[in-house]
Amino acid sequence: MSRSIRACTFLDKGGTGKTTTAAHLGVALAEQGMDVLLVDLAGKQGDLVKHFGRWDTVEAQIADEDDWPNVSTVFQDQWDAIAEKLGDAAVENLILETDEGVDVIPAHPGLDSLDAELGNVDDAQDRYSRLDSFLNEYIEPLGYDAILVDLPGLTNNVSYNGLWAARNVVAPVEMGPFESEQAEALRADLDTIGANFDVDVELAMVLPNKVDTRTKLAEEYLDAFEEAYPDAFAPAFVPVSQDIRNAAESGRTVFALEEPSTTAERARDAFLENAEALADRLTDERAAAAGGELA
Ligand SMILES: Nc1ncnc2c1ncn2[C@@H]1O[C@H](COP(=O)(O)OP(=O)(O)OP(=O)(O)O)[C@@H](O)[C@H]1O
Ligand SMILES: [Mg+2]
Numbered sequence: 001m002s003r004s005i006r007a008c009t010f011l012d013k014g015g016t017g018k019t020t021t022a023a024h025l026g027v028a029l030a031e032q033g034m035d036v037l038l039v040d041l042a043g044k045q046g047d048l049v050k051h052f053g054r055w056d057t058v059e060a061q062i063a064d065e066d067d068w069p070n071v072s073t074v075f076q077d078q079w080d081a082i083a084e085k086l087g088d089a090a091v092e093n094l095i096l097e098t099d100e101g102v103d104v105i106p107a108h109p110g111l112d113s114l115d116a117e118l119g120n121v122d123d124a125q126d127r128y129s130r131l132d133s134f135l136n137e138y139i140e141p142l143g144y145d146a147i148l149v150d151l152p153g154l155t156n157n158v159s160y161n162g163l164w165a166a167r168n169v170v171a172p173v174e175m176g177p178f179e180s181e182q183a184e185a186l187r188a189d190l191d192t193i194g195a196n197f198d199v200d201v202e203l204a205m206v207l208p209n210k211v212d213t214r215t216k217l218a219e220e221y222l223d224a225f226e227e228a229y230p231d232a233f234a235p236a237f238v239p240v241s242q243d244i245r246n247a248a249e250s251g252r253t254v255f256a257l258e259e260p261s262t263t264a265e266r267a268r269d270a271f272l273e274n275a276e277a278l279a280d281r282l283t284d285e286r287a288a289a290a291g292g293e294l295a
Contacts, residue, residue, distance in 0.1 A: 005282035008166035017172035017209035028275030030101035034145035052098035053251025072110030118157035175221035236270035
């Protein structure tokens with residue numbers, strides 16, 4: 001029962017707010033007193049650490065060739081041998097602390113070729129479960145309460161690893177005519193994983209993002225989503241807020257803004273409410289799973 005709760009932010013579409021959501025839900029969970037680790041598998045541009053002003057550090061490490069081991073190393077056949085050789089430092093060096101109360105394993109350019117490398121792993125179980133094995137063996141002993149994995153906006157071997165390890169998806173969706181199809185496609189994807197492999201990946205939260213309540217249509221889309229996803233629909237939507245964009249550009253989340261705008265305050269409240277709901281759902285599920293194992 002010491003296992004941390006886990007989720008990943010995922011939708012097979014770019015730019016809906018996966019990284020923004022991972023960063024803000026992470027800080028919101030930390031505000032509730034949880035120890036939180038964020039893992040960036042979303043690509044070399046390091047969007048996630050940019051939300052915490054730590055990109056300079058990562059970039060300097062890469063430039064100085066002081067960037068090994070990194071997040072892509074843990075997927076390699078040799079990882080166990082590397083970890084044994086380096087001892088505790090192997091994992092410690094992967095993790096960056098931030099001043100918003102969350103720790104981050106940043107992305108790395110090595111993620112670029114990872115999809116193809118994983119494609120060469122013959123056994124499907126082995127190909128998709130490498131992140132899960134890493135988290136179980138090397139991260140769980142560190143005692144984090146929650147692990148959030150930020151995934152790329154496409155379905156590939158890397159995102160499958162994230163889905164497999166997290167088992168729970170938070171899908172940020174924009175309100176628009178084709179968005180419900182995206183969420184439908186995601187549900188179908190998750191069903192396929194469940195059918196092909198013996199793992200259940202749940203759609204834990206469908207989170208409307210960039211909602212512009214000044215438009216009448218937004219209300220209609222929100223209603224339609226709530227109807228389509230009664231169990232997973234987030235309790236609060238995140239409004240469109242220029243402050244979210246500005247905060248990210250200045251290396252912060254909206255939680256670190258000293259003078260947040262009205263929309264930024266609403267976004268904060270929404271992330272706090274959603275984080276609480278997510279933690280409740282995942283904690284209940286974990287308890288049920290543990291009960292099942294005991295029975
Ligand atoms: N609620 C919001 N209001 C205003 N801007 C937002 C909001 N949410 C996200 N954004 C902005 O939208 C852009 C895309 O967000 P983000 O990077 O989180 O999406 P993503 O799904 O991770 O994208 P990618 O698929 O490229 O990884 C960013 O510039 C971000 O600052
Ligand atoms: Mg992203």
